[in-house]
Amino acid sequence: MLKVGCIYGISGLLCIVGIGSVAGAADVAFDWPGFRGPHGDSVTQESGWKPAALAPSPKIQWRVEVGEGYSGSCISGPHLYTMGAHDDTDTVCCLDVETGKEIWRYDYSCQTGPYPGPRATPLFLNGSIHTVSRNGQVFCFDAATGKVKWQRDLIKDANAKPPTWGLGTSIIHDGDTLFLNVGQYGLAMHATDGQILWQSPKERCGYASPVLYDADGQRCLIFFGQNTCYGVKAQSGSLLWSYPWHTGQDENTADPVFWRGHVFISSVYSNGSSVINIANNKPAEVWLNQQLLNKFATSVLFGGHLYGVHGNTGNGDDGGGILRCLDFMTGTTIWEHALGRIASLIIADGKLVILTEAGKLHIAMASPDGYHELAQGIIFSALVDREKTTKGKFWTPPVLCRGLVFCRNDQGVLICVSLR
Numbered sequence: 217m218l219k220v221g222c223i224y225g226i227s228g229l230l231c232i233v234g235i236g237s238v239a240g241a242a243d244v245a246f247d248w249p250g251f252r253g254p255h256g257d258s259v260t261q262e263s264g265w266k267p268a269a270l271a272p273s274p275k276i277q278w279r280v281e282v283g284e285g286y287s288g289s290c291i292s293g294p295h296l297y298t299m300g301a302h303d304d305t306d307t308v309c310c311l312d313v314e315t316g317k318e319i320w321r322y323d324y325s326c327q328t329g330p331y332p333g334p335r336a337t338p339l340f341l342n343g344s345i346h347t348v349s350r351n352g353q354v355f356c357f358d359a360a361t362g363k364v365k366w367q368r369d370l371i372k373d374a375n376a377k378p379p380t381w382g383l384g385t386s387i388i389h390d391g392d393t394l395f396l397n398v399g400q401y402g403l404a405m406h407a408t409d410g411q412i413l414w415q416s417p418k419e420r421c422g423y424a425s426p427v428l429y430d431a432d433g434q435r436c437l438i439f440f441g442q443n444t445c446y447g448v449k450a451q452s453g454s455l456l457w458s459y460p461w462h463t464g465q466d467e468n469t470a471d472p473v474f475w476r477g478h479v480f481i482s483s484v485y486s487n488g489s490s491v492i493n494i495a496n497n498k499p500a501e502v503w504l505n506q507q508l509l510n511k512f513a514t515s516v517l518f519g520g521h522l523y524g525v526h527g528n529t530g531n532g533d534d535g536g537g538i539l540r541c542l543d544f545m546t547g548t549t550i551w552e553h554a555l556g557r558i559a560s561l562i563i564a565d566g567k568l569v570i571l572t573e574a575g576k577l578h579i580a581m582a583s584p585d586g587y588h589e590l591a592q593g594i595i596f597s598a599l600v601d602r603e604k605t606t607k608g609k610f611w612t613p614p615v616l617c618r619g620l621v622f623c624r625n626d627q628g629v630l631i632c633v634s635l636r
Contacts, residue, residue, distance in 0.1 A: 393407065538553070
């Protein structure tokens with residue numbers, strides 16, 4: 217059952233994309249319609265929010281318990297959509313962005329396992345919400361009412377083979393076609409009825425989500441498979457290229473990053489990170505080093521530089537949470553800053569919005585000139601249920617939308633922080 221505690225509120229935000237309609241809210245506001253934001257790259261141009269609002273302590277607008285898991289927030293208009301789990305049951309819920317109040321919810325049976333709960337972030341598309349469970353159950357809901365439009369079980373319908381920890385892919389789209397990292401190098405479905413348009417050989421997949429790119433006048437996709445990175449034609453699913461990338465635990469989790477005909481890939485338990493040139497569909501290594509090992513959180517490209525968190529979840533020799541800035545084309549480390557433990561990040565209005573595993577927010581300039589912090593704050597310090605919150609791990613990347621930052625931990629505590 218969803219539990220809402222409204223600590224601090226601003227009523228009735230109505231926001232049109234590109235226009236902030238409430239005094240003190242963002243000057244330029246955008247929706248966050250799916251995993252990694254408006255453009256699928258963890259970058260938003262939203263401006264007008266105030267880093268200084270984190271000090272002296274964060275303003276917690278509301279908190280909600282949505283169930284265990286790692287699903288991020290999807291925001292369209294006045295509504296936020298996310299997923300959670302409890303007692304072998306997944307929940308898809310729609311909340312009011314301003315208050316956290318539940319609008320609708322849908323429960324369905326989904327057997328859990330280690331690290332319980334869904335991994336995927338819902339996708340808003342043409343008035344519908346699309347979700348996928350760790351076990352391959354795909355749903356399409358009416359975004360306003362929560363009514364199920366269609367559903368698929370990919371284990372039954374496509375003989376999908378989830379990897380060890382369950383499917384990690386979020387759904388991305390190109391027009392009315394949905395793409396998932398399922399099978400050896402992906403699967404495509406029609407958004408209106410769930411029809412499977414194409415699927416790759418029935419092998420175990422990686423955990424990363426698909427990445428769209430353009431090449432030679434056609435739409436293409438990058439799939440980070442269990443031990444290989446693939447390039448695929450979006451329309452047909454035809455394989456264009458492949459590049460081996462083995463890890464000790466078969467964990468390719470962070471999304472690849474595409475830029476100017478090159479692809480950045482990174483994982484722990486591996487050779488490190490690399491940029492490959494995929495010109496003429498013949499991948500060739502540009503550089504390979506150990507400077508930026510991504511565990512879960514995808515590095516973000518901004519101004520020709522990669523900003524990402526290096527290290528595993530532990531406190532071993534790999535550092536376990538060092539923020540680094542690398543030159544994309546050379547792999548050279550420009551600067552680094554120790555955060556402590558694993559963290560994730562997005563970039564908003566040229567600023568890094570960083571969330572650590574322990575639930576601390578940092579805001580700094582996204583600049584190769586060095587780490588210049590603007591503000592920081594511990595977001596659980598104002599919560600009533602401190603014990604439960606501090607036990608949870610904040611592994612899900614934050615979302616910034618309408619001057620609000622949304623952060624959730626694996627125990628299911630979703631927190632809305634105002635930076636207005």
